[in-house]
Amino acid sequence: MSTSLLPPSLPLIHGLTRDQLVEICRELDQPTYRARQIWDWLYHRFAADWSEMKNIPLGLRQALAQRLALASATITHTQSEAGEGTTTKFLIALPDGDWVEEVLIPARGRTTLCISSQVGCKFNCAFCASGQAGFRRNLETGEIVGQVIVAARSLGATPSNLVFMGMGEPLDNYDAVLAAVRIINDAEGLSLGARRITISTCGIIPGIQRLAQEGLQVELSISLHAPDDALRSRLLPVNRKYPLGDLLEACRAYAEQTGRLITFEYTLIQGVNDSPEQAHELACILRPIHARVNLIPLSTVAEFEGRAPTAPVVQAFLNVLERARINATLRISKGGGVDAACGQLRRRMIQTTDDGRQITDRRIQTTDN
Numbered sequence: 001m002s003t004s005l006l007p008p009s010l011p012l013i014h015g016l017t018r019d020q021l022v023e024i025c026r027e028l029d030q031p032t033y034r035a036r037q038i039w040d041w042l043y044h045r046f047a048a049d050w051s052e053m054k055n056i057p058l059g060l061r062q063a064l065a066q067r068l069a070l071a072s073a074t075i076t077h078t079q080s081e082a083g084e085g086t087t088t089k090f091l092i093a094l095p096d097g098d099w100v101e102e103v104l105i106p107a108r109g110r111t112t113l114c115i116s117s118q119v120g121c122k123f124n125c126a127f128c129a130s131g132q133a134g135f136r137r138n139l140e141t142g143e144i145v146g147q148v149i150v151a152a153r154s155l156g157a158t159p160s161n162l163v164f165m166g167m168g169e170p171l172d173n174y175d176a177v178l179a180a181v182r183i184i185n186d187a188e189g190l191s192l193g194a195r196r197i198t199i200s201t202c203g204i205i206p207g208i209q210r211l212a213q214e215g216l217q218v219e220l221s222i223s224l225h226a227p228d229d230a231l232r233s234r235l236l237p238v239n240r241k242y243p244l245g246d247l248l249e250a251c252r253a254y255a256e257q258t259g260r261l262i263t264f265e266y267t268l269i270q271g272v273n274d275s276p277e278q279a280h281e282l283a284c285i286l287r288p289i290h291a292r293v294n295l296i297p298l299s300t301v302a303e304f305e306g307r308a309p310t311a312p313v314v315q316a317f318l319n320v321l322e323r324a325r326i327n328a329t330l331r332i333s334k335g336g337g338v339d340a341a342c343g344q345l346r347r348r349m350i351q352t353t354d355d356g357r358q359i360t361d362r363r364i365q366t367t368d369n
């Protein structure tokens with residue numbers, strides 16, 4: 001469908017830790033400060049091409065270019081809501097021609113970047129466009145970091161917060177995601193604090209248990225969406241493998257071990273999981289856990305028939321949680337106008353291009369980034 005941008009065999013420079021880059025410079029008989037200069041180009045100036053690195057001798061740039069790939073991700077399409085300071089969705093082309101998407105959401109003095117961890121997803125949650133497009137592959141560490149770099153370049157600064165809520169299941173690509181988190185967290189690089197990085201999971205218990213041992217202060221978010229096994233298995237098939245009781249026990253252990261508050265995401269779907277009784281049940285199951293609930297009205301997707309409840313129903317659900325002293329907030333879906341629910345933009349673009357039709361949506365503009 002699309003052409004390859006790079007020879008896929010070269011490792012991505014954005015997948016290296018600072019120590020690994022120092023080691024490569026040493027192998028090339030370079031002083032340590034060269035690694036520092038290159039790191040600066042990568043993570044403070046968001047370099048997209050070796051030729052930008054003016055203070056690095058040409059010979060070294062050439063030697064690096066033979067060993068490492070620099071452009072790990074490229075923005076091919078940008079879709080923004082009208083006006084300043086609004087949500088922007090980027091479609092990102094990967095070196096092998098695959099696509100993922102990311103969303104930049106400015107709100108309340110922060111800029112949150114929502115990134116992908118896989119191309120597609122294996123988990124098939126009923127209302128998520130990513131899963132329904134099927135799974136293609138895991139992203140490499142350098143591709144995950146690369147998404148932050150292209151967004152930072154477009155923004156002119158490192159985003160203040162990062163969430164793994166784009167395409168894919170981060171705990172199903174554990175090693176690459178954790179390696180990326182450590183690079184993004186590096187105090188001499190992007191320096192994005194671990195507390196500002198959220199890993200969101202549909203409930204992969206072994207991943208949650210592993211994450212508890214990492215000694216990292218990252219935020220953990222669980223996509224819960226239902227207060228009982230029958231409904232959760234219908235909405236999130238992964239619940240058949242990792243049922244609610246075991247998941248909540250893993251969460252309780254995680255919170256105890258790390259001292260961190262866990263956020264439970266609950267997408268409200270009209271007539272499915274939005275009754276006051278279900279709110280009450282939710283409060284009961286979460287009471288033993290150091291938890292917070294994020295209520296998100298469903299964002300309509302073509303692949304799922306459900307819709308969001310009306311505002312009074314959402315408010316009534318929230319009231320039950322508050323009366324039960326569960327810390328809960330209502331998150332108004334940002335980016336509805338830009339297909340911000342998982343996988344929507346990629347899916348639409350693929351359908352459009354596979355059909356060979358022209359892209360007619362005026363909000364999608366090709367960027368020459």
Ligand code: SAH
Nearest residue numbers: 128165168169200201202223265298299341
């Ligand atoms: N696999 C991870 C991260 C990706 S999904 C996870 O499951 O957490 C990020 C969040 O968006 C999840 O909470 C997911 O359930 C939610 N989501 C997906 N499609 C949605 C939609 N159409 N409306 C509202 N939330 C949606």
